[in-house]
Structures are given as structure tokens and as C-alpha cells.
Amino acid sequence: MSLTINQRTVGDVSVLDLSGKVTIGAGSVQLREAIRKLIDGNNKKILLNLGDVSYVDSSGIGELVHSFTTTSNAGGVLKLLNLTKKIQDLLAITKLLTVFETFTSEDEAIKSFNK
Amino acid sequence: MSLTINQRTVGDVSVLDLSGKVTIGAGSVQLREAIRKLIDGNNKKILLNLGDVSYVDSSGIGELVHSFTTTSNAGGVLKLLNLTKKIQDLLAITKLLTVFETFTSEDEAIKSFNK
Amino acid sequence: MEQSESTIALTINSNFKFTELVASVTDNITQIVGFAEEEAHWISLSVRESVINAIKHGNKLDSDKAVDVKFVISEEEIIIYVRDYGEGFDPTRIPDPLDPTNLLNPNGRGIFYMRTFMDEVDFSNHPQGGTIVKMLKKKATLEST
Amino acid sequence: MEQSESTIALTINSNFKFTELVASVTDNITQIVGFAEEEAHWISLSVRESVINAIKHGNKLDSDKAVDVKFVISEEEIIIYVRDYGEGFDPTRIPDPLDPTNLLNPNGRGIFYMRTFMDEVDFSNHPQGGTIVKMLKKKATLEST
Ligand SMILES: Nc1ncnc2c1ncn2[C@@H]1O[C@H](COP(=O)(O)OP(=O)(O)O)[C@@H](O)[C@H]1O
Ligand SMILES: Nc1ncnc2c1ncn2[C@@H]1O[C@H](COP(=O)(O)OP(=O)(O)O)[C@@H](O)[C@H]1O
Numbered sequence: 001m002s003l004t005i006n007q008r009t010v011g012d013v014s015v016l017d018l019s020g021k022v023t024i025g026a027g028s029v030q031l032r033e034a035i036r037k038l039i040d041g042n043n044k045k046i047l048l049n050l051g052d053v054s055y056v057d058s059s060g061i062g063e064l065v066h067s068f069t070t071t072s073n074a075g076g077v078l079k080l081l082n083l084t085k086k087i088q089d090l091l092a093i094t095k096l097l098t099v100f101e102t103f104t105s106e107d108e109a110i111k112s113f114n115k
Numbered sequence: 116m117s118l119t120i121n122q123r124t125v126g127d128v129s130v131l132d133l134s135g136k137v138t139i140g141a142g143s144v145q146l147r148e149a150i151r152k153l154i155d156g157n158n159k160k161i162l163l164n165l166g167d168v169s170y171v172d173s174s175g176i177g178e179l180v181h182s183f184t185t186t187s188n189a190g191g192v193l194k195l196l197n198l199t200k201k202i203q204d205l206l207a208i209t210k211l212l213t214v215f216e217t218f219t220s221e222d223e224a225i226k227s228f229n230k
Numbered sequence: 231m232e233q234s235e236s237t238i239a240l241t242i243n244s245n246f247k248f249t250e251l252v253a254s255v256t257d258n259i260t261q262i263v264g265f266a267e268e269e270a271h272w273i274s275l276s277v278r279e280s281v282i283n284a285i286k287h288g289n290k291l292d293s294d295k296a297v298d299v300k301f302v303i304s305e306e307e308i309i310i311y312v313r314d315y316g317e318g319f320d321p322t323r324i325p326d327p328l329d330p331t332n333l334l335n336p337n338g339r340g341i342f343y344m345r346t347f348m349d350e351v352d353f354s355n356h357p358q359g360g361t362i363v364k365m366l367k368k369k370a371t372l373e374s375t
Numbered sequence: 376m377e378q379s380e381s382t383i384a385l386t387i388n389s390n391f392k393f394t395e396l397v398a399s400v401t402d403n404i405t406q407i408v409g410f411a412e413e414e415a416h417w418i419s420l421s422v423r424e425s426v427i428n429a430i431k432h433g434n435k436l437d438s439d440k441a442v443d444v445k446f447v448i449s450e451e452e453i454i455i456y457v458r459d460y461g462e463g464f465d466p467t468r469i470p471d472p473l474d475p476t477n478l479l480n481p482n483g484r485g486i487f488y489m490r491t492f493m494d495e496v497d498f499s500n501h502p503q504g505g506t507i508v509k510m511l512k513k514k515a516t517l518e519s520t
Contacts, residue, residue, distance in 0.1 A: 024427055025391050057423055058488055062481035069479050086416065093491055094484050095473050139282055140246050172278055173343055177336035184334050201271065208346055209339050210328050234438070238393065240400075241384040248383065251403040255385075258396040293379070 003027035005034050013045045013113050014038050015081075015106070019052035022060030035067045035078075044076025045113045049106070051082030061090050068100065081109050118142035118168075120149050125225050128160045129153050130196075134167035137175030150182045150193075159191025160228045164221070166197030176205050183215065196224050238301040242281075244289040244314075252281050252299055256310075263303050265369055272347035273308065273367050279340040280312040280363045288314025288361050307368040315360040321353040383446040387426075389434040389459075397426050397444055401455075408448050410514060417492035418453065418512050424485040425457040425508045433459025433506050452513045460505040466498040 003020040016034055021027050038046055048067065053060075064080070071078040079101045083091070091097050103109035118135040131149055136142050153161055163182065168175075179195070186193040194216045198206070206212050218224035240255055242248040256277045260270035281297055289295035300311040325332050327339045345351045350366035385400055387393040401422045405415035426442055434440035445456040470477050472484045490496045495511035 023423075024394065057420055057427075058484040059427070061484055065479055066481040069481075090488070094487065095478060099478060138278075139249065172275055172282075173337075173339040174282070176339055180334055181336040184336075205343070209342065210333060214333060236388045236390065236393075236438070237386070238388075238396070239384070239386040241382070243381045243383075245381065247407055248381075251383070251400060251407075254399055254403055255396060258399055262392055262396075293381070 003030050005030055007034065007038075009043075010047075010106075010110050011114075013047055013110050014043045015047045015049055015110075017049045017052065019054075021055040022053055022063055023055060023057045024059040028059060028063045031063050031067060032070075035070055039071065039074045039076060044071065044074060046071055046076060046078045047081050047103075047106075047109050047113075048078065049081040050084065050087055053084060053087065056087050056090060058090075061087075061094065061096070064091075064100070065096065077113060079103065079109055079112065081106055118145050120145055122149065122153075124158075125162075125221075126229070128162055128225050128228050129158045130162045130164055130221070130225075132164045132167065134169075136170040137168055137178055138170060138172045139174040143174060143178045146178050146182060147185075150185055154186065154189045154191060159186065159189060161186055161191060161193045162196050162218075162221075162224050162228075163193065164196045165199065165202055168199060168202065171202050171205060173205075176202075176209065176211070179206075179215070180211065192228060194218065194224055194227065196221055235302060235304045238303070240299045240301075241296050242299075243293050244285040244291055244295050244297060245293050246282070246285060249278055249281055249285075253278050255299075256301070259301050259303060260308065263305075263308055263369065265308075265367075269367070269370060273310075276344045276347050276351075276365055276367075277310055277312070279344050280310075280365065283340055284312050284314035284316075284361070284363075287319065288316030290316065305369075306371075307366060310363075310365045312363040312365075313356060313360055318355045318359070318361050319353075380447060380449045383448070385444045385446075386441050387444075388438045389430040389436055389440050389442060390438050391427070391430060394423055394426055394430075398423050400444075401446070404446050404448060405453065408450075408453055408514065410453075410512075414512070414515065418455075421489040421492050421496075421510055421512075422455055422457070424489050425455075425510065428485055429457050429459035429461075429506070429508075432464065433461030435461065450514075451516075452511060455508075455510045457508045457510075458501060458505055463500045463504070463506050464498075 003018060003022055006017040008015045022031065068078050081103050083102055118133060118137055121132040123130045137146065183193045196218050198217055238259060240252065253274050256274045257270060260273050265273065284297045285291060295315045298313040302309040324341060325338055327342045332338060344365060348365040348367050352364040354362050356362050383404060385397065398419050401419045402415060405418050410418065429442045430436060440460045443458040447454040469486060470483055472487045477483060489510060493510040493512050497509040499507045501507050
């Protein structure tokens with residue numbers, strides 16, 4: 001129903017595997033806390049894996065934007081991995097593909113943080 | 116969504132494997148036709164396999180009763196295989212377990228027709 | 231102690247194609263209230279039976295006539311009202327499906343199932359015509375402290 | 376040629392926990408009309424956005440206030456009305472989410488998505504107060520003979 005976030009570390013990159021819905025309510029709060037914790041722990045290279053996100057609405061997109069700006073404001077970098085077709089559409093329509101760096105390969109995403 | 120009926124023959128018994136819903140609407144009509152065809156073709160030993168039936172309401176129970184009486188009236192025998200817990204409950208509550216012969220093993224069900 | 235009560239109202243035209251929709255709303259609501267899977271299944275069945283009766287016996291399949299379904303939920307129970315715009319009927323005069331002479335009748339089990347699965351089932355006539363079925367189901371309470 | 380029109384009406388209290396219910400009713404209805412999966416997804420998203428706005432901006436999370444959703448369907452299209460009991464607003468004066476200065480705003484994309492995915496989106500004020508959002512979507516027609 002709501003969102004499950006699994007956290008892993010690959011090299012010096014923190015990967016958050018999201019699965020479920022990012023909509024108004026539970027999903028947003030959890031994502032916000034996960035990002036906050038990473039930044040507080042000085043983990044500022046963050047990769048959000050959206051491959052298993054089943055539903056996103058405008059609040060969910062807003063939450064991705066919020067994660068991005070929170071990370072940037074703390075001097076970090078947040079990138080997106082495995083956009084579903086529908087998330088891709090929602091980001092494209094609102095010109096957010098120009099804001100986010102997105103990847104379809106985890107390897108390339110990880111490498112990109114240390115270029 | 117609605118009902119799928121697959122027909123097989125084991126010895127001289129016609130087995131109808133039902134899968135889906137037996138509720139008001141499509142499911143009932145299909146079952147009625149399948150039984151009618153068997154009887155018209157002089158196949159009067161009928162076993163209804165309900166193992167994959169996901170939903171039954173009072174119309175569905177009524178349809179099982181209708182199948183039973185149609186077959187009996189034509190001098191045939193209709194039995195039930197693999198009742199789900201919920202169908203079992205619905206039959207028990209309305210005393211229909213005293214009407215239907217029911218089986219949990221297809222082998223035994225088939226054998227019972229020729230005892 | 232009731233924390234809060236909510237009402238969800240749903241109106242459909244008299245067409246069987248909308249029974250799945252009502253069932254799915256019911257499933258959604260019983261999940262919000264927190265009924266266990268099996269209880270939820272039988273509540274949904276009871277709602278389905280009463281909506282089918284409203285469409286078939288009440289509104290006599292006249293698709294211009296509405297069926298109004300209202301769900302009143304609290305932390306402990308659900309009350310469902312199903313209203314049609316038919317001529318009404320006398321629920322004390324329907325045949326007993328358990329009577330041996332009725333056992334092989336393909337019809338006549340809907341209300342019996344409703345009464346079996348719900349804690350309360352009441353029929354009344356709406357002042358402006360039509361039948362109102364009221365069904366109540368309390369959540370199974372854990373007997374632990 | 377319209378064969379028949381049906382209306383489904385749904386009323387909820389202003390609580391986000393009911394948005395899934397409205398979405399699931401929407402999914403059920405778009406399936407009945409026969410929308411393709413992707414169209415159905417975006418219709419459901421648009422309904423969700425407008426219901427969330429009605430709860431949040433219209434009724435300001437006052438759970439005693441209702442949100443009325445009405446679906447009018449035919450063979451070719453769906454029209455959805457979402458009504459709240461708030462103070463209304465001027466839809467011509469909302470910020471453009473594509474404006475570079477708004478790009479990183481976490482809010483302000485709901486109406487834009489609704490306008491993108493639906494064929495028609497109109498806002499009006501109900502004579503008794505509150506906003507009515509009307510959204511229309513036609514079924515994609517096959518251009519074959
Ligand atoms: N809403 C209603 N309006 C008028 N008559 C009704 C209504 N609901 C039930 N009935 C009557 O009660 C009878 C028993 O209903 P039910 O137990 O659901 O079985 P069934 O619908 O299979 O006949 C119906 O046959 C009908 O005559
Ligand atoms: N039903 C409504 N009642 C009052 N104001 C509304 C309503 N719907 C939208 N608005 C106003 O329009 C603005 C834009 O809405 P929207 O594009 O959905 O983005 P968001 O809800 O994220 O702000 C809202 O911030 C609000 O001020």
C-alpha cells in the first residue's frame with residue numbers, strides 16, 4: 001500500500017531502493033526522513049532507485065524535488081535510477097528531466113558520482 | 116473477471132474446470148450452456164471442479180443448484196470437486212451439503228461415479 | 231469509545247455492471263475500518279446481495295432508477311444502507327430457503343446470507359417510496375487486555 | 376452515437392485516507408467505459424489530484440466537510456465533477472510550474488497535470504459555495520473503418 005525504503009551502500013554512494021507508492025501521506029514522510037538521516041550522517045551522494053515504485057502523483061513528484069533540493073542545499077548530490085515510464089512522463093511534462101540526472105544502469109549511476 | 120470453463124473427459128466422466136467468478140451475469144450463463152451441451156450430447160456424469168473459483172454469491176450457489184437439478188432431471192449425476200472454504204461455508208449454511216456429493220480428490224470423485 | 235465517524239455515499243444506476251464497483255468500494259472501506267479478510271469478504275457479499283436485490287426486485291432493472299448506498303463507519307463497526315426506488319416488499323413473507331421444499335430452488339438465498347453474515351439486517355420503507363436495507367457489522371474484538 | 380449514459384455519484388469526508396477509494400472507483404469506471412490502461416492511469420491520477428485539492432485547499436482538511444465526486448459516462452467519454460465546500464479560488468492566478476523560478480517548488484503541479492492528461496478541465500464556483508472541477512476525457516478512437 002504505502003512506501004518501503006531499503007537502504008544500501010555501494011562504494012561511497014547511498015542507494016535507496018523505493019518500492020510502493022509515493023503519494024500524499026505515508027510515502028512522502030518516509031522518504032523525507034530517509035534523506036534527512038543520510039544527510040545528517042554526512043552521506044551526501046544519494047541515488048534513488050525508483051524501479052519498483054508503482055504509483056506517483058504530483059505530491060510524489062514534489063517529494064522527489066524536495067529530496068533533490070534538501071540534498072543540494074546540504075552540498076550533496078541526488079540522482080535518480082530506473083524511472084518507470086510513468087514517472088519519466090510526469091518529470092518530462094513538468095521539465096524536471098532538466099533538473100534531475102537520471103540513469104537506467106546502476107553501475108553507470110554509481111560511477112557518475114565520482115567523475 | 117468472469118468465468119472460464121475448461122472441459123475434459125476422464126473415463127466416462129465429464130470434468131468441468133471452473134475458474135473465475137460465478138456471480139450474477141456472465142458466469143451463470145456460461146455454466147448453464149456448458150451443462151446443457153453435455154446433457155444434449157448424452158454425457159450425464161458431470162464433475163464440477165471449483166478449485167479455481169474466486170468468488171461465488173447467492174446467484175452462483177443458485178447456479179450450482181440449477182446445474183444439479185438439470186442434470187438429475189435428465190437422469191444424470193452431478194458432483195462437486197475441490198470446494199473452496201468460502202463455497203463450502205455458503206453451501207453448509209443453506210443445507211446444500213446434504214444435496215451435493217462433494218470430493219477433495221479427483222480420483223475418488225471419478226471412481227465414485229461407477230460404484 | 232468512538233474516535234470519529236465517517237460517511238461515504240455512493241449512487242449507481244440500476245445495472246448489474248456496477249455491482250463490482252460497489253463491491254470494490256466496500257472492500258476499500260472495510261480495509262480502512264480494519265476488518266479481517268474473511269469478515270470483509272462476507273460484508274462485501276452481503277452488500278452485493280442487497281444491491282442486486284435493489285436493482286432486480288426493487289428497481290426491476292430500470293436503469294434510470296438509482297440505487298443509493300451509504301456507508302457509516304467508525305473504529306468499531308460499519309453500517310450500510312442500501313436504498314432502491316421500487317414498490318417495497320414484506321420481508322417476513324419470503325420463503326425459508328432451509329425448508330426442504332425450497333432446498334433445490336435456485337433463488338431465495340440472498341437475504342438469508344445477509345442475515346447470517348451481518349450482525350443486524352433491517353428492512354424499512356422509505357417515506358418517499360422504495361426499500362431501505364440497513365446492515366450492521368461490528369469488528370471482532372480481541373478479548374485481550 | 377451515444378447508446379446510454381450512466382451517472383455514478385460518490386461522496387466522502389475530507390480525509391486523505393479516502394483518496395485510494397476514489398481512485399479505485401475511478402479505475403472501475405474507466406474499465407467499464409473501456410479506456411486503455413495508460414489513459415485510465417492518467418484519468419485516475421487527475422481525479423486523485425482534484426480530490427486532494429478539494430480536501431486540502433477547498434475544505435482545508437475539515438473532515439466534516441464533504442467532497443462530492445460525480446462520474447457521467449457514455450460509450451465514448453467520461454466527465455468527472457469534483458465539488459468541495461471551500462472558498463473557491465481563481466484558477467487563472469496560479470503560478471506556472473514551468474516557470475524557471477518555480478521549477479524546484481515541491482508544490483504546484485496538480486492542476487497542470489490535470490490539464491495535460493484530460494481533454495477539458497474547467498473550474499467554476501457552485502452557487503451555494505465551493506469549487507466545482509469539471510474534467511472530460513474522450514476515449515481514443517480507432518481510425519479504422
Ligand atoms: N429490494 C427489494 N425490493 C423488493 N423485493 C425484494 C427486495 N429484496 C428482496 N426482495 C424480495 O425478497 C425475495 C428474496 O430475496 P433473496 O433472499 O435475496 O433471494 P432472491 O433474490 O434470489 O429471490 C425476492 O425474491 C424478492 O421477492
Ligand atoms: N479546490 C480548490 N480550492 C481552493 N484552491 C484551490 C483548489 N484547487 C487548487 N487550488 C489552488 O490552486 C493551487 C495550485 O494547485 P495545484 O496545481 O494542484 O498544486 P498544489 O496543490 O501542489 O499547490 C493551490 O496551491 C491552491 O492555492
